[in-house]
Amino acid sequence: MFPRPIEHSTPTRRFGYQAFLPVALILWLLPLLAIFMTSIRSAKDINSGNVFGIPTEFRLWDNYSAVFIQSEAATYMLNSVLITVPTVAISVTLSCLAGYALAIYKFRVALPLFFLFVAGNFIPFQILMVPVRDMSVQTGLYDTIAGQFLFHAAFQTGFCTLFMRNFIKALPFDLIESARIEGVKEWQIFWYVVLPLVRPAVAALAVLIFTFVWNDFFWANVLTQGEDAKPITAGIRALNGQFVNNWHLVSAASLLAAMPPVAMFFLMQKHFIAGLTMGAVK
């Protein structure tokens, strides 16, 4: 293990390390802690310059419910869910199929097609912006929930296929080979042999795509106009204009918007990190 385990050091160093850890953590999360403290203060505290001290009154419930009462936050949150969940379902399904095809079958264009998905996943959004927006306007998908999740699903299919293909490629090929010799049909191999084995990959992709799409801001601005189809990320910006200088409400709204991905991360931590660090180990 590197660096040398701290247990092998002198007791003073060990103690020093353990005492420093919480300090380092507080410094690292200082912006977040500060905004949390702001979100439970009253407006009076902030205006009188009490930003760091103990709040004179705790307004946790008042501030957070005010966000919902005074703004469209509830609609935005619901829209985010309605955009995110279908995206996850579609892109994970499509990539299971595509990843299986690219990993198991040897055909001439398998690698170029795989690279197409990989490259598509890295391109700047701006190169897609005008045509996708124009197409959405033409087909009536502009400013709708469906218009957003269809685009996200298609775009995220690139990343998901990259992930799935590599995951399936790492499975023992003998399994498929012996199933073929037994005369099992190709779709049955997919359904009964491969699919049960890729469950961890499906879980990892589901949490990652959920987070990516929930946090999207660019497409929310490009593909929506009014309040009806806006997700929370774009909604928050509108709130920011509405709550000018009401920093306690802006803070509360920001933390609310961050909540679902954070919950997802803490509930599915293992899959989340496995997904993000795929390829970091050989």
Place this chain on the structure above:
Amino acid sequence: MPASEFQATQTSWMSRNKLAITPWIFLIPALIFFAIYVVIPVFQSITLSFYQWNGLYDVNGNSTAVWVGLENYTKLWTDPKFWISLKNNVLWLFLFLLAVPLGLFIALFLNQTVMGMRFYKSMFFFPFVISQVVVGLIFGWFYNPDFGVVGSIWKFMFCEETTNILGNVTFKCSSPPPDILSSAKFATYGIIAAGLWPQVAYCMILYLTGLNNVAADQIEAGRLDGAKGWKMLWYVVLPQLKPATFIAVVVTVIGALRSFDMIAIMTQGGPYGSTNVLSYYMFETAISEYGERYGYGSAIATVLFAIMLVFISYFLWRMYQDERGAR
């Protein structure tokens, strides 16, 4: 040909080519979807960059775009806003790469097994999970000279609190607290610093996973040979972390060139366009209050795409080498 015979040849053709056809059946849904929303629009954008178009159609449903050749590009060449954006993109690229060593540093600091380490690791990773919009808002407030953390610390250090006759608290400062995001000189650095926060967390988690898999026997062998500290890190550990470093660099470069959310939230390209980057300038140009300029916007997007393509080609080439090695 009798029906039965036809069916026989058909099934035999099917079974003969089963392994050639099946992959396409699995691939087609993803391919169609991906082509419609990703592959074709790339080429449409490039084509559109040679046109002038406000996004409107005439009564017959034909696009009103006018072919202008390279005019959009020659206009770009003399557009000072374009050059500022490009310069900022380069700045983002270099400063954002600091996330890689910083992430490694934190990973080394946290790579211990004391009690509660799992908790610390996930809390250090926390900023990455939050949306960039929220990070932008947090830092926008953090930098605020009146209410924010930077302002408060400044007042605490450099200002004297005085109460005037009316009983109001005022501050007398030797110099006023810095308004980072309103300064043309510092705003970009302020945004990049905010952007580094989640990116460092990402690089850290990549390195923590990498460190977890460093071969213990090589470390021990290195120790026996008297290697320690920097030497051990440089000659024994880092070579084994190569895959993690590669991915950290890839995601950081992509992240730097994609930076949009934070700029949109924190400064909207201002003050005076000093924090603009190509991605935001493109958006601003294509959908502006003064009417859509799709052609010019597409030209900016094409330039950004060309820059990205250099990196994408390199990544793909590296992946190709790995694929060949695997066979």
